[in-house]
Every structure is written in structure tokens, then in C-alpha cells.
Amino acid sequence: MDHVSATSEAKISAAPAFRLETIDDVGMLIIDTPGERVNILSSPVMQELATRLDELHARRDLKSLIIISGKEGNFIAGARISEIENLRDPREAAQKAALGQAVFDKIAALPMTTIVVISGACVGGGLELALACDFRIAHDTDKTRIGLPEVRLGIIPGFGGTQRLPRLIGIQRSLEYILTGKTVDAKRAYRSGIADRVIPAEFSFEMLRSIGHAFAIEARSPELRRKIEARRKRANAQSLLLEKNFIGRKVLFEQARKQTRSETKGHYPAPELAIEAVEKGFPLDLKAGLAIEAELAGRAIASEVSKNLIGIFYLTEEIKKDKGAANFSGKTQTFERIGVLGAGIMGGGIAQLVAHNDLPARMKDINYAAVAKGTEAAAKVFSEGVKKRRLTPHDMQNKMALITGTVDYTGFHRVDLVIEAIVENLDIKKKVFAELDGLVPAHAILASNTSSLSVTAMASATKRHDKVCGLHFFNPVHRMPLVEVIRGERTSDETIASMVAFAKKLGKTPIVVKDAPGFLVNRILSAYLAEASRVLQEGYSIEEIDEALVHFGMPMGPFNLVDEVGLDVAAKVSHIMIEAFGARMNAGEGLDKLAADKRLGKKNGKGFYLYQGKEKNVDQSIYQFLGLNPSGAKLAKSEAQERCVLLMINEAALCLSEAIVRRAHDVDAGMIFGTGFPPFRGGLLRYADTLGVNRVLERMEHYANKHGERFQPAPMLVEMKAGEKKFYL
Numbered sequence: 001m002d003h004v005s006a007t008s009e010a011k012i013s014a015a016p017a018f019r020l021e022t023i024d025d026v027g028m029l030i031i032d033t034p035g036e037r038v039n040i041l042s043s044p045v046m047q048e049l050a051t052r053l054d055e056l057h058a059r060r061d062l063k064s065l066i067i068i069s070g071k072e073g074n075f076i077a078g079a080r081i082s083e084i085e086n087l088r089d090p091r092e093a094a095q096k097a098a099l100g101q102a103v104f105d106k107i108a109a110l111p112m113t114t115i116v117v118i119s120g121a122c123v124g125g126g127l128e129l130a131l132a133c134d135f136r137i138a139h140d141t142d143k144t145r146i147g148l149p150e151v152r153l154g155i156i157p158g159f160g161g162t163q164r165l166p167r168l169i170g171i172q173r174s175l176e177y178i179l180t181g182k183t184v185d186a187k188r189a190y191r192s193g194i195a196d197r198v199i200p201a202e203f204s205f206e207m208l209r210s211i212g213h214a215f216a217i218e219a220r221s222p223e224l225r226r227k228i229e230a231r232r233k234r235a236n237a238q239s240l241l242l243e244k245n246f247i248g249r250k251v252l253f254e255q256a257r258k259q260t261r262s263e264t265k266g267h268y269p270a271p272e273l274a275i276e277a278v279e280k281g282f283p284l285d286l287k288a289g290l291a292i293e294a295e296l297a298g299r300a301i302a303s304e305v306s307k308n309l310i311g312i313f314y315l316t317e318e319i320k321k322d323k324g325a326a327n328f329s330g331k332t333q334t335f336e337r338i339g340v341l342g343a344g345i346m347g348g349g350i351a352q353l354v355a356h357n358d359l360p361a362r363m364k365d366i367n368y369a370a371v372a373k374g375t376e377a378a379a380k381v382f383s384e385g386v387k388k389r390r391l392t393p394h395d396m397q398n399k400m401a402l403i404t405g406t407v408d409y410t411g412f413h414r415v416d417l418v419i420e421a422i423v424e425n426l427d428i429k430k431k432v433f434a435e436l437d438g439l440v441p442a443h444a445i446l447a448s449n450t451s452s453l454s455v456t457a458m459a460s461a462t463k464r465h466d467k468v469c470g471l472h473f474f475n476p477v478h479r480m481p482l483v484e485v486i487r488g489e490r491t492s493d494e495t496i497a498s499m500v501a502f503a504k505k506l507g508k509t510p511i512v513v514k515d516a517p518g519f520l521v522n523r524i525l526s527a528y529l530a531e532a533s534r535v536l537q538e539g540y541s542i543e544e545i546d547e548a549l550v551h552f553g554m555p556m557g558p559f560n561l562v563d564e565v566g567l568d569v570a571a572k573v574s575h576i577m578i579e580a581f582g583a584r585m586n587a588g589e590g591l592d593k594l595a596a597d598k599r600l601g602k603k604n605g606k607g608f609y610l611y612q613g614k615e616k617n618v619d620q621s622i623y624q625f626l627g628l629n630p631s632g633a634k635l636a637k638s639e640a641q642e643r644c645v646l647l648m649i650n651e652a653a654l655c656l657s658e659a660i661v662r663r664a665h666d667v668d669a670g671m672i673f674g675t676g677f678p679p680f681r682g683g684l685l686r687y688a689d690t691l692g693v694n695r696v697l698e699r700m701e702h703y704a705n706k707h708g709e710r711f712q713p714a715p716m717l718v719e720m721k722a723g724e725k726k727f728y729l
Contacts, residue, residue: 032070076126094298097158147183154306158297308682324500343374349477533587553678
């Protein structure tokens with residue numbers, strides 16, 4: 001959400017956010033917050049709305065009221081986050097929620113029929129406002145997204161969402177919205193009973209007012225009201241039947257809690273507080289339910305997890321605004337034709353992502369069998385989208401038609417960008433870049449998907465050093481949000497800015513990284529994995545170590561992660577890291593031995609774990625194979641966590657001091673979106689700030705005495721202690 005200065009906000013607040021227009025006995029309340037790209041429910045806006053509603057309550061000449069946005073492509077994007085980010089008193093936060101509830105209660109109490117016309121984002125407080133109305137009609141455009149995403153900020157709907165939504169569409173369906181934070185389009189909102197009518201996309205934004213007016217007249221018919229009520233019940237008939245009795249509701253809430261705890265591991269309080277709000281409030285009258293919601297919303301808002309997740313929200317907003325090159329003010333390149341070199345797992349994934357965003361992808365490999373595999377990989381991802389109703393079969397067919405294959409460079413003379421995703425071998429990559437340099441147009445950018453090799457070295461094989469960079473996607477491409485945009489020694493600002501803009505167009509979160517071994521994510525991750533391997537060599541079990549790091553909040557343990565990446569890939573990266581950074585990255589020859597034994601991890605069913613279908617168990621023979629003898633001693637979770645995470649913090653400090661990235665938030669974005677570092681901790685360096693540099697140095701000194709110089713703190717950490725500084729101000 002946008003931020004404005006106190007001075008400009010004071011000026012903006014003087015201008016009205018609402019205006020009322022009337023046509024006969026139909027009022028139209030138009031929200032158009034001044035000075036904002038989107039409508040935000042700030043305190044001044046809510047106060048103005050309350051005044052407007054009091055005035056409307058006294059109007060006896062109006063039989064209907066339509067609430068609609070004056071901003072095309074946006075209804076209401078929720079409340080202003082900055083107003084809750086520093087609230088740490090649950091009672092004060094609860095009072096804030098209660099004030100919002102009171103405003104929306106005024107909508108529900110109006111003497112006329114209320115209709116909301118939704119076009120664009122209608123999320124959080126926007127949907128809660130809509131739920132207070134009698135009817136909701138939604139415009140079926142790409143920009144219309146409807147939902148309650150509060151849990152993503154560590155909070156719960158606090159303006160009535162946990163009470164009004166279950167009463168409208170039932171407990172089970174409402175929990176799907178509230179606990180996941182998902183947003184849906186107009187048609188899905190209609191199918192679930194949130195929207196009462198869908199306005200086809202071909203109707204323009206300018207036509208919505210007249211459509212709303214026509215619906216307002218039509219809605220006066222008792223027959224229409226009965227039809228809408230009947231359709232709402234049919235939409236959720238199965239769950240409503242279960243919810244009619246106490247036992248059915250009890251089972252439903254128990255299942256919701258069980259699934260939530262399985263997914264959150266108890267690290268995120270908001271989902272359980274939301275369940276509690278629905279469970280306790282649903283059997284009561286609305287007023288009592290809202291009081292329960294406000295109290296629980298206050299607890300969520302005041303939590304440390306909420307503060308950390310709000311910090312991540314701001315971090316992502318900063319990245320959205322960042323051009324990647326501070327001094328670049330020119331125009332970025334646009335890309336209409338993309339070449340993808342290599343049709344393996346990554347190449348096929350990149351081609352699918354490009355086609356998903358309606359751009360043609362020309363995929364090349366050494367033979368048609370390889371090209372076919374890449375095409376099949378793309379089709380599999382699209383098929384998942386069809387199964388989940390995110391795409392229609394017709395959409396999939398159109399997008400697949402954008403992917404073409406070749407075994408030579410036919411068609412590459414017309415591309416604007418080539419993304420190379422071949423074998424991780426520098427000599428082969430340099431040879432290929434030299435070939436491409438003589439084939440593609442002069443304006444085309446050459447980007448490598450390398451995970452650790454020198455982009456500058458690849459550029460040296462071409463005559464376009466300024467137009468060569470890295471574009472490092474993470475596997476699986478369609479799910480992992482991070483892209484590292486790698487700046488070579490002579491890469492131009494225009495190239496970097498163009499790649500950052502392109503990554504955003506693909507829906508990714510880009511960070512700009514200096515060309516250095518392992519770049520950012522793999523370098524920090526290598527220190528983490530190396531320490532986990534050393535803990536293993538000390539006689540502790542794979543299960544214990546993985547469990548300890550999952551308990552910390554990582555999405556999977558280090559050995560599970562290596563299996564996912566592939567032991568052969570991990571071994572190659574390990575050698576690059578050892579060559580660049582020496583002993584602190586060296587965890588012995590275990591990975592080489594395992595890879596040589598054809599233990600490649602999940603991709604061939606055998607690594608640290610054995611994979612049979614959906615079953616996964618540690619391969620107990622691995623200890624003898626590696627010459628290890630588990631002592632049976634119990635590993636303290638805290639020690640495994642501290643050792644692995646402290647070395648990540650230390651490596652991150654070294655990366656900052658070497659200008660591998662520009663800011664602390666680039667590190668945190670990389671670790672959250674590239675490795676799944678637990679968001680509830682706010683990011684690696686925000687977590688370090690939470691610990692405090694004194695604590696970090698104290699524990700590193702403790703482990704340095706036990707385990708040697710790899711725990712020697714980075715000079716930046718020592719300087720931070722002397723200056724009483726933090727990574728974040």
C-alpha cells in the first residue's frame with residue numbers, strides 16, 4: 001500500500017473521499033480517495049464514511065444505495081497497514097478493530113437497500129464493507145480479485161469478516177477464504193455465494209453505474225430476493241447441512257485446526273485466532289460475534305509475528321518499486337520473442353512461465369526427444385492449472401501454442417532475449433554464448449540461468465558484454481517467486497533494469513546481485529548446508545537435524561533440501577564454493593561419494609531419503625556408506641538451529657560488506673523467496689536484529705571455541721556492535 005507524508009496526508013484528508021449522486025430515489029456513494037492510486041480505508045476515510053452514513057440514515061427519499069469506486073481497476077484495497085504496524089497493545093488494537101466494525105454496522109443499519117458494485121481489487125476491509133451490504137455484484141475483469149488476505153500479514157479480518165462471511169456462505173467455505181488469504185475472481189465469488197451477479201467483462205467501467213442502477217431497481221422485487229437467497233443456499237448446501245448441528249460444527253472446526261497446525265507448525269497464531277473467532281461467534285448474535293472478533297483481532301495485530309509479516313509486506317513493496325539500477329532513468333527494453341536454450345527441468349519450466357505470460361518461447365535442445373521433454377514439462381504445469389480451474393482447457397491450448405521447439409538456431413535471429421539453461425559447465429556455456437552472439441539481433445540480451453558460475457566469464461565470449469547478465473530462476477520455476485538478476489562486470493544499467501522489469505512482468509520477485517561465486521542465495525545456503533553436514537559427521541542422525549531446522553521454521557530440513565536439489569548438483573556447487581571461499585564451505589567428501597553412488601535424491605528416488613511413491617524414509621544404510629557411526633546421543637534442537645542459522649547470518653554480513661547485494665532487505669527477500677526462510681521470523685537479517693548483535697557475537701564466540709574459525713564473526717558484525725547498529729534502522 002502507498003505511503004504519504006504527514007503533510008501531504010493532511011492536505012489529502014481535507015479533500016473528500018466520497019461523493020453522493022442521486023438519480024430519482026437511488027443514491028450512488030462513490031469512493032475515490034484523493035492522492036491515492038487505490039482506495040485505502042485510512043482512519044480519515046473511515047471517519048468521513050461514518051459521517052456520510054449518518055447523513056444517509058436520515059434520508060427517507062432514497063430507496064436504494066449503490067456503493068461504487070471512482071477508480072477504474074480498483075474497488076478498495078483494504079485498510080492502511082501503517083496504522084497498525086506499531087500497535088503492540090492488544091486492547092488498543094482491539095479498539096481499532098471495533099471502530100471499523102461500528103462504521104460498517106452503519107451500512108447494515110441503513111433504511112434503504114444497499115448494493116455494492118465491485119470492479120478491481122476488493123480485499124480485506126474492502127470485502128468486509130461489501131459484506132455489510134445487502135447485495136454484491138462483481139465485474140468479471142482480470143483486475144477483479146475478492147478475498148480476505150489478512151492472515152498473510154499475521155492478522156485476522158477485524159471489521160466483521162469472520163462473522164459476516166460465515167453467515168453468508170457457511171463456515172466451511174468461509175474458512176477457505178479466511179485461513180488461506182486467497183483471492184478469487186468474480187465468477188468464483190459468484191459460485192461461492194459472495195457475489196450475487198456477475199457483470200460480463202465486455203461492459204466498460206463507465207457503464208457500471210447504470211448497471212448498478214438497473215440492479216437497484218430490480219432488487220426491489222421480492223421474487224428476485226428469494227431467488228438470490230435460494231441460490232446462495234444452493235451454492236453451499238453441503239457444508240450448510242453439516243453446520244446445522246453442534247456436532248457437525250465441532251467436527252468441522254477440529255478438522256480446520258488439525259490442518260492449520262499441520263501447515264503452520266504452530267508458528268503463525270492468526271489462523272487459529274481466526275478459527276476461534278468463527279467458532280465462538282457463529283452461534284451468537286452478530287453484535288456478540290463482532291465483540292469476539294475485535295478482541296481476537298487485537299491479539300493478532302499486537303503479535304510479533306504480525307510485525308514481521310508486515311515488514312515482509314513493506315519489503316516486497318520496495319522491491320516492486322525498485323528498478324534495479326539506481327542511476328538508470330531511461331526506457332527499458334521490451335521483449336516480444338524469447339529464446340530458451342535447453343529443454344531440461346529448468347528450460348521447460350522457464351518456457352512454461354514465458355508462455356503463461358502470453359509471450360512466445362522458442363526452445364532449443366540437442367535433439368527432438370529433449371525438446372519433447374521440455375514441452376511435456378510445460379504441459380504438466382498447465383494441466384495442473386486446468387485441474388485447479390485457474391485455466392480453461394482452451395487457455396491451456398492457446399498458451400501451449402506459444403511454445404515451439406527446434407534442434408538448431410532456427411528462429412533465434414528474431415528473438416529479443418535468450419535465456420540459457422543448459423548444463424552447469426562454464427566452458428560449454430562460453431561456447432554457446434559465442435555462437436549466440438553471432439546469431440541473435442544486436443539489441444538482444446543474453447541471460448544465463450546459472451546458479452553459481454561467472455556471468456562475466458560468459459560475457460567475455462561475446463562482443464556484447466553490456467548485454468549479458470544472469471537470470472537465475474529457482475526450481476520449480478512456476479512456484480518459486482525469486483529471481484536473481486546477476487550483474488556482470490560490464491553489464492549495463494539498461495540491461496539490469498530491463499531484466500528486473502521483465503522478471504516482474506513474469507510475476508517474480510527480482511533482486512539484483514553482483515557476479516560472484518554462488519551469487520547470494522546459494523552462497524548463504526552453502527554455509528548452512530555445510531554446517532548441517534558437519535553436525536551429521538559428529539554422530540547425530542539425519543532425522544534429528546532435519547527435524548530441528550523444520551522446528552525452527554524452515555520448510556524442510558537441510559538433507560531433505562539437498563535431495564530436492566539433487567546431490568549431483570549440490571556437489572558441483574559445493575566445489576565452486578570451496579574453491580572460492582575455502583574451508584568454511586568444506587563439509588567433507590560425503591556429497592561426492594553419494595553422487596558417485598548414483599544417489600541423486602528425489603529425482604531418482606534415492607538420496608539421504610528413499611522415495612517410494614508418496615512415502616519418504618531416511619536410508620539407514622547411508623551411515624555405513626559414509627563411514628559414520630551415530631552415537632545415539634540426543635541432539636539439542638537449539639544447537640543445530642543456532643549453528644546453521646548463525647553461519648547464514650555471518651555469510652549474509654560478508655555478502656553485504658562485499659556489496660553482493662545493495663541492502664539488507666535484498667538478503668531477506670533472497671532467503672525468504674529463494675529458500676523459504678521462515679517468514680514469521682521476518683527474514684534472516686531481521687531475525688538477527690531480533691536476537692541483537694551482542695547475542696549473535698556471543699553465540700558465535702561460544703561455537704568458535706568449540707568448533708574453530710569458521711565461526712569467526714564477519715568484520716561487519718563487530719563494527720555493528722561497536723556502533724550499536726542494526727541491519728534495519
